[in-house]
Amino acid sequence: RTLRIGLIPGDGIGKEVIPAGRRILEALPASLGLKFEFVDLRAGWEAFEQTGAALPEETVSILKSDCDGALFGAVSSPTTAVKGYSSPIVALRKKLDLYANVRPVKTVVSAPKPIDMVIVRENTEDLYVKEEKTYDTPEGKVAEAIKRISQRASSRIAAMAGEIALRRQKIRASGVPSIHKGPLVTVTHKSNVLSQTDGLFRTTAREVLADARFADVAVEEQIVDSMVYKLFRQPEAYDVIVAPNLYGDILSDGAAALVGSLGLVPSANVGEGFAIGEPCHGSAPDIQGMGIANPIATLRSAALMLEFLNEEAAAARIYAAVDANLEEGRLLSPDLGGTAKTEEVVQDILRRL
Ligand code: NAI
Numbered sequence: 001r002t003l004r005i006g007l008i009p010g011d012g013i014g015k016e017v018i019p020a021g022r023r024i025l026e027a028l029p030a031s032l033g034l035k036f037e038f039v040d041l042r043a044g045w046e047a048f049e050q051t052g053a054a055l056p057e058e059t060v061s062i063l064k065s066d067c068d069g070a071l072f073g074a075v076s077s078p079t080t081a082v083k084g085y086s087s088p089i090v091a092l093r094k095k096l097d098l099y100a101n102v103r104p105v106k107t108v109v110s111a112p113k114p115i116d117m118v119i120v121r122e123n124t125e126d127l128y129v130k131e132e133k134t135y136d137t138p139e140g141k142v143a144e145a146i147k148r149i150s151q152r153a154s155s156r157i158a159a160m161a162g163e164i165a166l167r168r169q170k171i172r173a174s175g176v177p178s179i180h181k182g183p184l185v186t187v188t189h190k191s192n193v194l195s196q197t198d199g200l201f202r203t204t205a206r207e208v209l210a211d212a213r214f215a216d217v218a219v220e221e222q223i224v225d226s227m228v229y230k231l232f233r234q235p236e237a238y239d240v241i242v243a244p245n246l247y248g249d250i251l252s253d254g255a256a257a258l259v260g261s262l263g264l265v266p267s268a269n270v271g272e273g274f275a276i277g278e279p280c281h282g283s284a285p286d287i288q289g290m291g292i293a294n295p296i297a298t299l300r301s302a303a304l305m306l307e308f309l310n311e312e313a314a315a316a317r318i319y320a321a322v323d324a325n326l327e328e329g330r331l332l333s334p335d336l337g338g339t340a341k342t343e344e345v346v347q348d349i350l351r352r353l
């Protein structure tokens with residue numbers, strides 16, 4: 001099978017880590033029967049300055065018509081509104097209907113407090129429909145935003161969480177060491193306050209996960225604020241967490257803090273038959289050009305993309321090589337307390353592959 005992969009480095013360290021993602025895919029053993037073709041694509045601040053579009057039309061059309069998946073690095077976004085600029089990854093998620101954002105957060109099994117969870121965040125609605133308005137009142141300005149939750153989006157995200165829980169169970173059953181016993185999905189919401197919006201998310205997720213195909217999956221609920229407390233006190237308790245867009249965004253960045261560096265945490269934006277791997281970190285202007293960015297978030301994102309393209313064996317090879325590098329702990333980048341350059345970390349992982 002030949003997979004055509006779009007490469008969108010973006011800005012800053014995106015340009016340093018995406019080439020590492022390409023190299024690990026190219027280095028996968030031939031025995032897996034996988035070949036890759038790569039297409040270089042543009043998006044981000046530099047693309048905006050050069051072409052006037054943060055997400056050039058060509059990038060979208062090539063991804064749609066000509067690619068099986070993609071790797072997205074990071075883009076630099078201005079902190080105040082710039083006319084004509086809007087976040088390309090948010091637009092890409094919409095245009096390609098990548099309805100799920102999946103973020104595994106994992107330490108090595110031998111860590112003093114091992115963690116191995118996946119946060120499954122709804123990616124298309126909630127407060128991020130960006131329907132905001134500001135108006136004047138006698139007491140000053142008031143701003144409002146729409147929080148939209150649909151049965152359709154809640155249903156498909158819950159089904160994806162259930163399927164990921166079952167897949168993780170299958171991987172554990174194959175003998176990969178794990179801190180978990182059984183598949184568990186934790187449904188996160190705030191339906192005690194937002195009984196209609198979060199209420200719909202909660203009841204829909206419950207219904208979907210009650211289906212016979214998820215009979216082996218335990219389901220629990222957690223109100224989002226106490227979820228944050230428990231996530232920090234007892235992160236080992238979680239297997240798969242499913243949440244509406246905003247809570248999922250916050251929980252997944254918070255969870256990333258538990259494993260020591262943003263440079264370790266991958267994500268995938270997933271739709272029907274398409275996946276974009278994307279490290280959780282941004283363009284890191286403070287270390288850009290120094291050759292010390294941690295490539296692991298991107299390497300794991302490449303593996304995660306492969307998982308959702310049904311290439312689980314190839315994904316497992318990458319995860320194992322990365323874990324072996326971290327377990328040994330000899331060649332670590334500075335964000336993990338080491339002194340290794342990006343290139344040295346990549347070389348070490350390629351050797352283990
Ligand atoms: P950031 O993730 O770029 O950096 C936060 C801190 O983590 C920095 O100290 C950075 O050096 C460090 N860091 C991040 N990734 C690392 C890696 N792979 N290896 C070693 N250290 C790493 O977040 P920040 O500084 O808030 O944002 C910088 C720019 O990135 C902004 O323009 C922001 O808009 C953009 N950004 C883009 C994202 C995306 O494209 N998805 C996500 C987050 C921020």
Ligand code: MG
Pocket residue numbers: 249253
């Ligand atoms: Mg975020």
